[in-house]
Amino acid sequence: MDETSLIKQAFSARKNAYAPYSDFTVGAALLCSDGTLYFGANIENAAYSPSLCAERAAFAKAIGDGQREFSAIAVVGGKAGLGAGQIGLAYPCGVCRQWMAEFCQGDFKIIVAAAEDDFKVYLLKELLPHGFSPQSLF
Numbered sequence: 373m374d375e376t377s378l379i380k381q382a383f384s385a386r387k388n389a390y391a392p393y394s395d396f397t398v399g400a401a402l403l404c405s406d407g408t409l410y411f412g413a414n415i416e417n418a419a420y421s422p423s424l425c426a427e428r429a430a431f432a433k434a435i436g437d438g439q440r441e442f443s444a445i446a447v448v449g450g451k452a453g454l455g456a457g458q459i460g461l462a463y464p465c466g467v468c469r470q471w472m473a474e475f476c477q478g479d480f481k482i483i484v485a486a487a488e489d490d491f492k493v494y495l496l497k498e499l500l501p502h503g504f505s506p507q508s509l510f
């Protein structure tokens with residue numbers, strides 16, 4: 373699957389965000405190595421700290437379904453009501469990068485997009501250099 377298609381899916385996932393407190397809605401489309409797609413949107417909570425990012429929502433669904441190998445994720449986010457071309461790039465937070473490091477290799481692709489034709493592609497090892505991963509324990 374190419375970057376543009378994955379970004380389109382992330383924009384679609386963003387519609388399901390539940391973000392009444394920040395009014396910042398995020399969508400993620402996660403591509404598994406076997407080609408399966410999973411979607412996530414941020415889910416906030418009145419107690420604030422239990423809120424869940426879109427990326428981890430997508431990973432949790434995939435991992436719960438038994439998926440363990442991933443190739444790429446597309447992430448889009450911005451103020452609710454602003455669409456493609458109106459939002460900036462929303463980079464994965466540190467906790468989400470750490471989740472990625474648990475299940476993904478350094479060459480996992482992270483696509484951050486403001487529109488289908490306006491995006492940047494990073495590798496996990498670029499966004500989380502010198503991270504702590506399962507390999508660190510051995």
Ligand code: THU
Nearest residue numbers: 394396398414425426463464465
């Ligand atoms: N958020 C994400 O969904 N992913 C990130 O990587 C960063 C932040 C969400 C959490 C919260 O619901 C809203 O964006 C504002 O921080």
